[in-house]
Amino acid sequence: xxxxxxxxxxxxxxxxxxxxxxxxxxxxxxxxxxxxxxxxxxxxxxxxxxxxxxxxxxxxxxxxxxxxxxxxxxxxxxxxxxxxxxxxxxxxxxxxxxxxxxxxxxxxxxxxxxxxxxxxxxxxxxxxxxxxxxxxxxxxxxxxxxxxxxxxxxxxxxxx
Amino acid sequence: xxxxxxxxxxxxxxxxxxxxxxxxxxxxxxxxxxxxxxxxxxxxxxxxxxxxxxxxxxxxxxxxxxxxxxxxxxxxxxxxxxxxxxxxxxxxxxxxxxxxxxxxxxxxxxxxxxxxxxxxxxxxxxxxxxxxxxxxxxxxxxxxxxxxxxxxxxxxxxxxxxxxxxxxxxxxxxxxxxxxxxxxxxxxxxxxx
Ligand SMILES: [Cu+2]
Numbered sequence: 465x466x467x468x469x470x471x472x473x474x475x476x477x478x479x480x481x482x483x484x485x486x487x488x489x490x491x492x493x494x495x496x497x498x499x500x501x502x503x504x505x506x507x508x509x510x511x512x513x514x515x516x517x518x519x520x521x522x523x524x525x526x527x528x529x530x531x532x533x534x535x536x537x538x539x540x541x542x543x544x545x546x547x548x549x550x551x552x553x554x555x556x557x558x559x560x561x562x563x564x565x566x567x568x569x570x571x572x573x574x575x576x577x578x579x580x581x582x583x584x585x586x587x588x589x590x591x592x593x594x595x596x597x598x599x600x601x602x603x604x605x606x607x608x609x610x611x612x613x614x615x616x617x618x619x620x621x622x623x624x
Numbered sequence: 625x626x627x628x629x630x631x632x633x634x635x636x637x638x639x640x641x642x643x644x645x646x647x648x649x650x651x652x653x654x655x656x657x658x659x660x661x662x663x664x665x666x667x668x669x670x671x672x673x674x675x676x677x678x679x680x681x682x683x684x685x686x687x688x689x690x691x692x693x694x695x696x697x698x699x700x701x702x703x704x705x706x707x708x709x710x711x712x713x714x715x716x717x718x719x720x721x722x723x724x725x726x727x728x729x730x731x732x733x734x735x736x737x738x739x740x741x742x743x744x745x746x747x748x749x750x751x752x753x754x755x756x757x758x759x760x761x762x763x764x765x766x767x768x769x770x771x772x773x774x775x776x777x778x779x780x781x782x783x784x785x786x787x788x789x790x791x792x793x794x795x796x797x798x799x800x801x802x803x804x805x806x807x808x809x810x811x812x813x814x815x816x817x
Binding site: 511512513514515517518519520544545549551554556557558559560561562579580583585586587588592593594595619620 | 686687688689697728734735736737763768770773783785801803804
């Protein structure tokens with residue numbers, strides 16, 4: 465069987481999550497107001513991390529363009545290595561993490577990166593990330609180009 | 625989603641079990657002694673040093689920013705949301721003692737604003753950690769690695785996702801999915817002890 469592309473899984477996950485809270489399905493979809501064009505990043509936040517350690521950034525990627533877009537590269541001045549990762553469940557209740565290959569951001573769609581799913585993984589941190597700090601991340605998309613986002617360090621999402 | 629449902633089923637099952645027989649110990653650790661070390665380099669013995677008050681115990685490695693940060697944040701959240709934490713102890717134990725030394729754990733605790741009472745981060749001799757993980761049912765396996773500067777290798781682990789609730793007599797009372805269990809479920813269980 466051909467494996468399902470990870471981002472498709474994420475979108476499915478997102479839709480499933482929204483439909484679970486049946487009374488706010490409308491609210492959930494209207495919560496994301498797509499930009500008229502290009503890509504907009506909302507609700508970005510990062511995990512705390514120690515120096516030489518790792519962190520994860522979560523966010524919603526809103527693609528307002530009719531065209532699907534792809535991520536070309538990720539960078540941040542505070543990390544030696546930045547990659548798009550996904551957490552997945554293995555057999556026997558174990559959890560693992562792997563690099564997400566060829567992520568696609570569908571036209572007029574939202575990709576939600578949340579704990580337990582997709583994250584932007586920061587490795588080889590050259591400074592500690594403490595709750596209350598802010599870091600900068602640059603996402604380079606094939607169509608939307610470079611997008612620089614300020615990312616606050618929080619112990620958890622402000623949404624819950 | 626699947627995880628959530630699975631954990632929900634687990635939680636419902638566990639609650640059902642708890643109601644049906646009042647004190648269902650899943651294990652009793654009082655027959656063992658694990659010599660460990662906290663983030664300040666102080667020696668501790670589990671479970672001996674923890675007897676007398678309940679323990680919320682999570683299992684992590686610090687090179688894991690998603691699931692393990694989730695577990696760490698959940699343990700912190702349980703404390704912060706408890707109205708009456710009393711003497712309850714909140715412990716995170718690494719299953720990667722080769723890299724997670726006391727010093728590394730101290731930096732990690734500090735980043736999470738948890739390098740303070742009542743939180744404790746434990747590491748130890750790899751053999752001892754191995755025995756402890758076997759006893760509590762936490763399994764790990766190396767997944768992939770990255771070549772980094774100066775020929776060093778950074779590796780990641782697949783691992784069980786767990787938080788345990790241990791009572792004041794070193795008995796394991798509940799075993800939760802660490803990252804997915806809502807903190808209020810753990811708080812409710814703590815209040816029943
Ligand atoms: Cu990762």
